[in-house]
Amino acid sequence: MKVLNLTLVLITLSAGCFGQKLPVPADKKATKETVILFQSLYDLKNKGIMYGHQDDLMYGYTWWYEKDHSDTREITGDYPAVAGFELGHIELSDDRSLDSVSFAQIAEQIKIHYKRGGVVTLSWHLNNPVTMQIKDSKGWPHGTAWDVSSKEVVSSILPGGKNNELFNTWLNRLATFFISLKDDKGIPIPFIFRPFHEHSGSFFWWGTDICTDKEYSALWRYTVNFLRDKKNIHNILYAYNTDRVTSLEQYMKGYPGDDIIDMLSLDMYDRGEQFGGELDNALGFVTKEAISRNKLTALSETGERRGMNNWWTSLLLPVVSKYPVGYVLTWRDAFNTKSTVSGSPFQSYQEDFKKFYDSPHTLFLKEIIGANIYKRK
Numbered sequence: 001m002k003v004l005n006l007t008l009v010l011i012t013l014s015a016g017c018f019g020q021k022l023p024v025p026a027d028k029k030a031t032k033e034t035v036i037l038f039q040s041l042y043d044l045k046n047k048g049i050m051y052g053h054q055d056d057l058m059y060g061y062t063w064w065y066e067k068d069h070s071d072t073r074e075i076t077g078d079y080p081a082v083a084g085f086e087l088g089h090i091e092l093s094d095d096r097s098l099d100s101v102s103f104a105q106i107a108e109q110i111k112i113h114y115k116r117g118g119v120v121t122l123s124w125h126l127n128n129p130v131t132m133q134i135k136d137s138k139g140w141p142h143g144t145a146w147d148v149s150s151k152e153v154v155s156s157i158l159p160g161g162k163n164n165e166l167f168n169t170w171l172n173r174l175a176t177f178f179i180s181l182k183d184d185k186g187i188p189i190p191f192i193f194r195p196f197h198e199h200s201g202s203f204f205w206w207g208t209d210i211c212t213d214k215e216y217s218a219l220w221r222y223t224v225n226f227l228r229d230k231k232n233i234h235n236i237l238y239a240y241n242t243d244r245v246t247s248l249e250q251y252m253k254g255y256p257g258d259d260i261i262d263m264l265s266l267d268m269y270d271r272g273e274q275f276g277g278e279l280d281n282a283l284g285f286v287t288k289e290a291i292s293r294n295k296l297t298a299l300s301e302t303g304e305r306r307g308m309n310n311w312w313t314s315l316l317l318p319v320v321s322k323y324p325v326g327y328v329l330t331w332r333d334a335f336n337t338k339s340t341v342s343g344s345p346f347q348s349y350q351e352d353f354k355k356f357y358d359s360p361h362t363l364f365l366k367e368i369i370g371a372n373i374y375k376r377k
Contacts, residue, residue: 013307017165023294025234025262029234033374034190037264038237040373041119041296043242045324050362051356052082052121052329054301057109058101059335065105071333072364075350076357079365082327083113088145090177091170098125098144099332103177110181116188117369121192121300121329128205129163130156145204153212154219171223175231175310188235190374194300197265199254201243213254220256235275237261244278246310248285263326264290270315275305280319284301285324309349312356321361 022039024030028040044050053072056079060071072080085106088098096102110120125145132143157167181189190285199216202209206216220240227233240261246253256263266286268279283299290297299320304311320328348373356362 004091009205021039024219025237026258026260027228027234027236027262029228030086030191031188031235033187034235034237037119037190038296038372040371042294043327044363044368044371044373046328046360046368048117049320049325050081050368052084052119052298053080053332054084054123054329055086055099055101055332056080057083057113058085058086058105060333061335062329063247064122064335065102068318075353076364079113079116079118081327081363081365081368082119082121082286083109084121084123084329084332085110086123086125087174087177088123089127090124091126091173093173097193107177107180110189110191111183114177114183114374116365117373118365119192119327119373120189121164121194123197124174124195125204126195129166129170130205142212148202148205148207150205151210153205154215158215158218158222171226171348172231175227175233178227178233179231181235188233190235190237190299192237194239194241194262194263194265195223196203196302197241198243200245200250208253216254217256220254221260224256224260237262237296239265239296239298239300241265241267244268245280245282248289250288251282258293258295261295263296263298264293265298265300268299269301269303270305270308270311276319280322281324283325287325291324295325296326298326300328303331310352311349312352313359317356317359318362321359323342350370 008243012153022042024035025038035089054073058065058071060069062112063069070079071076086097086099086101089096089101095104097106113120128143128147128150129146130143131147155161156163158164181191183189196206196219198204198215199206200210202205206209206219227236240255240259242264245266264286266282268275268282289295302316308315318327
């Protein structure tokens, strides 16, 4: 079934090259490779759902940064099509992320996954620039991305705000990392960037009840303009993102504009019996809106309900396969922990995950290698 699925993908992608004109990224100066990736993903979303896993190449439950290791590969014999990486603390000029992962090793694995033919997506849980400057009685700083004690954060880092120069410094450090992401020939590696995620929730300092929709939109535009126009970085596909939502109106609150966004994505974890219906409803209007705007789509974070031994094939797959969802990404396998972490396949029910892998509706690395997503003609 997987071979048949791959054949159909190849035939359709080839046909797309000579058929109707595909849409292009929002960045009018996007690199050739970035345009090709966008168009390949736009076409692939109708052929199957790519599987993604956060930090899959960096560590797992029982290992830490071992060459060619992957929990997904250990179960299926294949890597995820999409590899997720986290950049929190890069703004602080630290050597390691907030998950204690080396940025140098992240860059190395991004290059390796790209060379294999996979897709890269990056998230950024940046610190709170207001409260991180405040220390507790023991001298420890506050100010993680989850610190929502101040509603002045976004306004403080926009032009005219007291922390605007600090934010510019952070963006410069981020840009330096992005610019370093090049292949063996020195060509910038295309990737999906998903900052300021889950805006519909209020658990990050950029959340819907912590800043206004106007401020959130301005933050997005300032960030993209800084990276794209000031730093001349044109190998990024930008992903707009919310947490669970129940209507298109709620989803689009704070949307910064089609001229800077390439993907409409959604995060939704399984927290109970209502999950299937909520996910079905949300993917229905998000994918429809994405198609109307010529944007990519993704269920960019999701995770299983603990104790449900057939979650992958009986709940997740039947819902996502109804819609043109580009990829589904589950969160990380936290190293040296005994508890299930946000829907990872490794410590959950592996037989069901293998069935998920075998489905003709799912795409892992081997299938998208065959589709040659960076070299369409």
